[in-house]
Amino acid sequence: MNDFNKTLKSRYKHIKQEAIEQWEALQSNPDPVIYLGMGSCGIASGAGEVWNAVEKNISGLKQKIHLLKVGCIGPCYLEPFLDIKLPGKPRLCFNNVDANRAEKIINEYIIKSEAKLKPLGHLGEQVEEFDGIKSFWSIPMLKNQKRIVLRNCGIVDPENIKHYIARDGFQGLINAFNKGPEGVIEEVKIAGLRGRGGAGFPTFKKWQFCREAKGSPKYLICNADEGDPGAFMNRSLIEGDPFALLEGMLIAAYAIGSNYGYIYIRAEYPLAIHRLKIAINQMQKTGLLGKNILDSGFDFEVKLKEGAGAFVCGEETALIASIEGERGMPRNRPPFPAVSGLNGKPTNINNVETLGTVPNILRKGGKWYSGFGTEKSKGTKTFALVGKVRRTGLIEVPLGTTLREIIFDIGGGTLKPFKAVQTGGPSGGCLSKEFLDLPIDYESLTEAGSIMGSGGLIVMDEHSCMVDIAKYFLRFTSQESCGKCTPCRIGTRKMVEILERITEGKGNMEDISILESLADTVKKGSLCGLGQTAPNPVLTTLKYFKDEYEAHIDKKRCPAAVCRDLVVYRVIKEKCTGCQRCVEVCPAQAISGPRSEPHNLDPEKCIKCRACYEICRFDAIAGDAIIIE
Amino acid sequence: MPGSTNTILEQNPSNDKGSLITILQEVQKEEGYISQEAIVKISRHLRISRSTIYGVATFYSQFRFNPPGRNSIKICLGTACHVQGGDFLLNALQLEIGIKPGETTEDRRFDLGRVACLGCCALAPVMMVNNNIHSRMSVIKLREVLSKYE
Known part of the structure; x- marks a missing residue:
């Protein structure tokens, strides 16, 4: 081993030792630890109120209790999540927690220790049952998933670099330094990693082009302008594990020979921006960003650029124009950004998920990673499973998993009969039920007329037109x-x-x-x-x-009863109990009738806002399609 | 606050034309919108023509050119929200407060905007008031949510 490797190893060992001590101390803490899922989706479901309730409930106690925030663990339909870790027991996970439920959990588990409320599952290392409690990873939504890039999301505190390091964080970077730039590119080639932004271009080739391009400085840009409506994979990853992205950037920059990086991130993601800022700051303090990283002689700095809301800026050349302060309009290619990109210099642009995957490849080897997926599409991919499916959320599966497995096994199917699934955002397409057994990979989706895209899967049922x-x-x-x-x-x-x-x-x-x-x-x-x-x-x-x-x-008819101009609303007299709820809610005063008698709906006044349809408890209002015969 | 644009400009060197979007974002954060006066000042500072600045600012949906209301409502019109009835929500909201996206109510209580996706697709449909995201919205919940904001 040469001197360089020796200093590197000892520097890292020192940092890691400290991190492990802190992490272990948390795991075997004599005091209870409470973890709250505080991603954007958790907060939107009320995790903020739960946080306040927990703080209030534990403030008066004699016993010391630690309260930590974690990112999104995936099943958004069960948010907000509250985990509780008691000494000698695995971490227990509770779903759909509100202020009352939080108080109850603290009461039962910490104050009285007579646990009646059943948790959803435990997050212990072992997959076996513990005290009759199943493992969280064996619940239907999670058991068929393979979590590589999401491995830390919902588990660690995303605002604490030590948690990341304790779980082998930056080991990939150390391995990269040992292999040298060419070796890193070779490893990524063996892994078979392709661009996770959707186009599926081999990542190693992109890096090679930029490495071989003449000119300096070279730039590395992370594309976090997740513009596809219906997709939030990148937001979740950054909110739950920002260090993974930054480590991936360090490795990529080292491979292509760049010392300057940009993260172009949507302004609509304030929490992700906040966590990235914290992460960058902590890395600078630890010596993992800036000059002479870990005494390796490699310099790298990262700047955040907030996008201002333009979908087209997801396109490489438009993104570069936007960073340069111009209208985000695409330019002619060639020259490709690898040759002439930002400020006319060689530039490499990768998606958040691509970069977030890289540390895992360098940590566990390209061969290991290529063991997942299909022949041409290796590894795993995250998807945002949303729309009219029972279990919505963020999932990660090996490529080659079929749409049926994702929608029915993981997603639990639809309430009304399944009609279609939309993949790839506005650039993708809608696939009908004949394609349910299609294994998801780049080629098969393109063949079906859609694209992989960044990973939004929007499920539609018979009520979608x-x-x-x-x-x-x-x-x-x-x-x-x-x-x-x-x-x-x-x-x-x-x-x-x-x-x-x-x-x-x-x-x-x-x-x-x-x-x-x-x-x-x-x-x-x-x-x-x-x-x-x-x-x-x-x-x-x-x-x-x-x-x-x-x-x-x-037929001038909308079979799904969605298109407003082809739909009339009417009251079904036999079912209406005359409860007046629809009369109160109608903004156009189109519904009338005395209490306890079937109401009248005046189609002339009706503005088709659907308020009555939503509020009716007796299914008495139906959106019925006009049929012109 | 007429001084705040000047402060922002002082912090950004005049030779860095690439900082235009960042400056516009900071000005909007401070003053709530991009005023004509602000464009004139930025133009002098960066030595870029006013029309170019206006061209850049109107390209991005983030920037607004009239004063905002006390509360900013953003309706998410992402795919998941659309499938779950986001359009109906927008229509009902327009009726309720009487303005279209991009406008501000006369009493300046609300301004209304659309957003392509807030990334809370699993909780669709959602709307954001100021920085609070309200999930699983419906036409009936609208009045209750709006009544929280004065």
Whole structure:
């Protein structure tokens, strides 16, 4: 072993020793420790109030109790989470906690020690049952998952670098320093890692191009502009484990020979930005960022750039323009960013999840990582499983898992019969139930007319109208089009107009062929990925759900009863008990009738806001489709 | 606060044209919106034409050019929220407070905006008032939520 390795090892050993001591002290603490899931989704479900309630409840106690915040553990539908760790017992996890339930848990488990309230599961090392309590990792939503990039999320305090280090954090960086830049690229090549932003370009190739490019300085940019509506994988990862991303950046920068990094992050993610700032600060203090990192001679600094809200800035060249302070408009490629990117210098851009995966590859080896997934798509991928599925949340599965396994085994299926799943955001497509047994990988999704995308999976059931979904996405891309290429700027707008006409019941059969021809023009005539993929939602819905288009055009009917102009609301007299709730809630005074008698709904006054439909307890109001015979 | 734009400009060197978006963000954070006067000042400081600044600012959906209300409502119109009825929520909200996205009520109690996705898709539909996210919203819960903000 040379001197360089020796100093490196000893520096790291010292830091790690300290971290492990702190972590172990927490694990075998004689005092109870309470962990609260404080990701954005947890806070949105009321974790803030739970935090206050816990603080209030423990403040008067004689016993010392530690209170810690952790990130999102995944099953958002069970938020907020409260874990309790008592000495000699594994960490117990409680779901759907509110202020009252929190008080009850503290009362039963800490004050009286007569545990009646059953936890959801335990988070101990062993998967076996403990005291009749199942392991958290064996609950239906989690048992088929493989957590690699999410391994720390919900487990460690994301605002404490020592927790990360104690769980082998920065071991990947040390291994990278030992292998040298070429060795790192080789390892990532063996792992078979492909861009997790959606396009699936081999990561090692991207790094190699940038490494070989002439010019200095070189820049590394992390793309955290998670613009796809319906996707929150990157937000969760940064909120739950920001150090993983930063370690990944260090390794990538070392491999390509860059000393300057940027994280371009959405301003809509204030908590993620806050945690990144804390993480960067702690790394600087520990000597893991800045000059001569761990005495290795390698310098690296990171700057945060907040995005200002433009979907197109997810595109590499537009993102660079935005960092330079300009309108985020894509540029011609070539030259590729690897040759001429930010300020005209070689630049490498990777997605958050790609970079977050890298430390695991360097820590456990490329060969280990390539053991997961399929032949061409290696490893695991996170997905945001949302929409009309029973168990919503963030999941991580090996690539090659089928849509059926994800939606039905992990997601628990839909309440109403399943209709479609939308993958890949506005650039992706809607797949019908024939594709449920499709193994998810980059190639198979592209073949089906959709794309992998960043990982949003939006499940739809019979109450979703596919024409409406196509209209929704096209409206989104037409608003987000930067306007540079005419086919994209005008073409998407025209497509929206046609779709609006169809959903208003004013379409004709010719509209379908116009849509198809416009889609072709927009795809071929656009410079960047936004325009090239914008027609996908229309094309896939036309391909797999043509009958719905025909119902809207021919029969002037919306089978899912979603399109407002094709729906009337009426009271079902036999079911109405005359409870007056709908009369009170109607903003247009369209419903009338004395108490205890069936009400009247005046369709002339009705503005179709759905308030009565939502408030009715007796299913007496139904959104019924108009049928013109 | 007419002085705050000046303070922000002092902290950003005039030769770094790449800081334009950051400056605009800081000005909006301080003053609530981008005023004509602020654009003039930034233009002089960075030596970029006012039209270029206006071009950049209008490109990004984050920036607003009229004073905000006391409470800012943002309706999430992400895919998950759309599927779960976010559109109905927006319509009901427009009726309730009588303004469209991008506008402010006359009494300056609320301003209304749309946002592409707040990343709380598993709890859809959601809306954000100031910095509080209200999850699993419905048309019926609207009045109750709004009554919390004066």
